[in-house]
Amino acid sequence: MSAATGTVYDRGYRPYDGPRGGRKEAILALVKSTLRRALGIRRSWRQKFLPWLLLGIVAIPALVNVGIAYVTRDSPLESIDIITYRGYVGHSSSLLLFVALVAPDVLCPDRRQRFLSLIFARPISGTDYALAKLGAIGGLLFAFSFVPQMVLFIGQMLVNRDGALDYLTENAAVLWQVPVAVALLALYYAALGLALASLTSRRIVAGSSILGVLLVSSSVAGILRAADGTSPATEVVNILALPLYMRDLVFLGHLDEGFRLSEMSGGGVLAVAAYVAVVGVSLATLLWRYRWSEA
Amino acid sequence: MRRVAGPLLRAVGLTKRFGDVTALDGLTMDVPSGRIGLVGANGAGKTTFFRLLLGLTRPTSGEVEVAGVNVTADPAGARARLGYMPEHDCLPTDQSATDVVATLGELAGLPPSAARQRASEVLDLVGLDESRFRPIEGYSTGMRQRTKLAQALVADPELLLLDEPTAGLDPMGRESMLDLVSRLGGFGISVLLATHLLDDVQQVCEHVVMLDAGRLVVSGTTDDLLERSGVVAVEVDDRADALTAGLARRGLTATIGPDGSVEVAVKGDADLDVIRDVVAELNLPLHRLSTRVGTLDEVFLRRATVPS
Numbered sequence: 001m002s003a004a005t006g007t008v009y010d011r012g013y014r015p016y017d018g019p020r021g022g023r024k025e026a027i028l029a030l031v032k033s034t035l036r037r038a039l040g041i042r043r044s045w046r047q048k049f050l051p052w053l054l055l056g057i058v059a060i061p062a063l064v065n066v067g068i069a070y071v072t073r074d075s076p077l078e079s080i081d082i083i084t085y086r087g088y089v090g091h092s093s094s095l096l097l098f099v100a101l102v103a104p105d106v107l108c109p110d111r112r113q114r115f116l117s118l119i120f121a122r123p124i125s126g127t128d129y130a131l132a133k134l135g136a137i138g139g140l141l142f143a144f145s146f147v148p149q150m151v152l153f154i155g156q157m158l159v160n161r162d163g164a165l166d167y168l169t170e171n172a173a174v175l176w177q178v179p180v181a182v183a184l185l186a187l188y189y190a191a192l193g194l195a196l197a198s199l200t201s202r203r204i205v206a207g208s209s210i211l212g213v214l215l216v217s218s219s220v221a222g223i224l225r226a227a228d229g230t231s232p233a234t235e236v237v238n239i240l241a242l243p244l245y246m247r248d249l250v251f252l253g254h255l256d257e258g259f260r261l262s263e264m265s266g267g268g269v270l271a272v273a274a275y276v277a278v279v280g281v282s283l284a285t286l287l288w289r290y291r292w293s294e295a
Numbered sequence: 296m297r298r299v300a301g302p303l304l305r306a307v308g309l310t311k312r313f314g315d316v317t318a319l320d321g322l323t324m325d326v327p328s329g330r331i332g333l334v335g336a337n338g339a340g341k342t343t344f345f346r347l348l349l350g351l352t353r354p355t356s357g358e359v360e361v362a363g364v365n366v367t368a369d370p371a372g373a374r375a376r377l378g379y380m381p382e383h384d385c386l387p388t389d390q391s392a393t394d395v396v397a398t399l400g401e402l403a404g405l406p407p408s409a410a411r412q413r414a415s416e417v418l419d420l421v422g423l424d425e426s427r428f429r430p431i432e433g434y435s436t437g438m439r440q441r442t443k444l445a446q447a448l449v450a451d452p453e454l455l456l457l458d459e460p461t462a463g464l465d466p467m468g469r470e471s472m473l474d475l476v477s478r479l480g481g482f483g484i485s486v487l488l489a490t491h492l493l494d495d496v497q498q499v500c501e502h503v504v505m506l507d508a509g510r511l512v513v514s515g516t517t518d519d520l521l522e523r524s525g526v527v528a529v530e531v532d533d534r535a536d537a538l539t540a541g542l543a544r545r546g547l548t549a550t551i552g553p554d555g556s557v558e559v560a561v562k563g564d565a566d567l568d569v570i571r572d573v574v575a576e577l578n579l580p581l582h583r584l585s586t587r588v589g590t591l592d593e594v595f596l597r598r599a600t601v602p603s
Binding site: 012013015016018019021023025026029032042043047109110118119121122123 | 349372381385386387390394399401417446448451478479
């Protein structure tokens, strides 16, 4: 047997005397860890697959639209747009499924596995925690709604028969309408999804609740619509449609005629009030659920 | 030891009530830096005291300071000085120890690269080998306890709050954990060790705070408490019964211990004189007269019912 020639060093413990951030850095760290978890980064491929699949589906219409425009750019036929910028906002149910999948995943395990007790032993408050989760999920929803729109815009601009500059000039309003409408959608989905997910520690219950609340409200609105003599105002119970009303107000300045709420005067104001109420109640619920760390 | 100017912990009239239940009742004490044992039965108020130190709950009345920081006024400032290892399971099982410890380091304000570096160092320190890169769900109880200790250490706290760190460990794991806790003092980190296992405290702590039903029983150095056990062992020949009876006649409480010596409760030097006189009167050969080193269990049992 050969004699051991290596030396084992007990490095002991080294105190840390480097820089330390404050509340802002802690919130940013929580946002980053939430983003990693939501996208499955540093997790198994199974945990990456669904989020990226759903987000990939969101981008398909943009890619198809640009592809068609590219292929037909020299064709004498009228160009075909399979989707408009307005129609793209809230178009895909993939985003909704993404929220139902990810919002529970970034909140429920922290509570179920009692990881919150370690988080709140740091210089971070319940409000910080809730806002970091909201920022991360809202940011993701914004990015994955906004980027395909930009792909669509830049692609259309580059393949435009009349030149890129003409396209840019004709569609300049889109450059503010899209981010505003997408931000309103992202805030709505993130706030509602996280609020519902914060009410339970079980992911499956939370995900089902998110989809259930939205679909049930839509169904109730449908029943009310079918009943005789109901006011168009009852359409606001369909909370699934509220971000679409906001989208129309941003792009058109009024509700689209396809929505029954547009039949009444003040329908737009009512839609805004309902949107604000849902977001407000969601945020209040979310903050209330993590208030205990402030006690 | 990074000793702070003044006491490391200061509680003044610290009271916490939950409805009709008083979890802490007017706790007033100064505790120096070092390894401190916080002992008491279940429900004594240990966990409530930890939550008050972390600023996770507000006192009903009174104040508590950590390293000079008033916890009520600046809970985040107090938490920045603390590392906390809870008793219960609290680790996300689908992540690796490396990721969990690094993330918690970042949440404590360390830059990302420093957090990962520190995570690696403290996981080395607690003895978690390559398994640190595997998901925690496959860890044994001992590995989970080590991970919990590592996350408490990652931000280099001034004071570690350890809640029952040996709970659920086998004898070897317990010894290993206590050894780690002992070494922390050498690294300049103070430790507040909450436990109902007084042996653990006696083994590693320099200072003991005893709570009973939310009230402070005693706070002092371990050596002082043990020396003040107030029992002397008197070893004579085989006439221990005669000595016991003689001492009883002079008003002293004496019993025969398991080793055959007579254990006498004494309150001061006068009682030692009485023992000497009784031994002389009975013409007994005195082989040994020594202060018996007691245990914290005895100190606790003797004092818990008569709060100071």
